[in-house]
Amino acid sequence: MEVVYIAGGCLWGVQAFIKTLPGVTFTEAGRANGTSYTLEGDYDGYAECVKTGFDPEVVTIRELMGYFFEIIDPYSLNKQGQDIGEKYRTGVYSENPEHLKEAKTFLENRNDYDRIVVEVSPLTNYVRSAAEHQDRLDRCPNDYCHIPEEMLSKYK
Secondary structure, three states: OOEEEEEEEEEEHHHHHHHOOOOOOEEEEEOOOOOEEEEEEEEOOOOOEEEEEOOOOOOOOHHHHHHOOOOOOOOOOOOOEEEOHHOOOOOEOOOOOOHHHHHHHHHHOOOOOOHOOEEEEHHHEEEEHHHHHHOOOHHHHOOOOOOHHHHHHOOH
């Protein structure tokens, strides 16, 4: 199993979507690449993300990127749906340089590469979100989500 951190706006919907994908073995709501080691105050530069465990024998980083692009606006800086702010930026983070290389190659091979604002960066730190944010849409299916409902069940 390998791990990658995927930021696509509000983490509730991103987690609900990602956990339905083939080859994904676990998900955890959290925050990546901030400047502190706690989630106090304004989250100090963190991106809302989903820690994603996956089986590389079943799904590759490039395939995960393809799924990811189904639910984000890759041209929107610090905004997805009605969620606005740095914490809602899109990105892929990893401690594995091969993951970053594959993600960058996926982006570079797109015809619209020059317009894409998705970060691809090494993971500098990660903080798990509070229990109330874990699998939030399973417990509260009527909560706000910027991802269309049909996408949340597309791969179930």
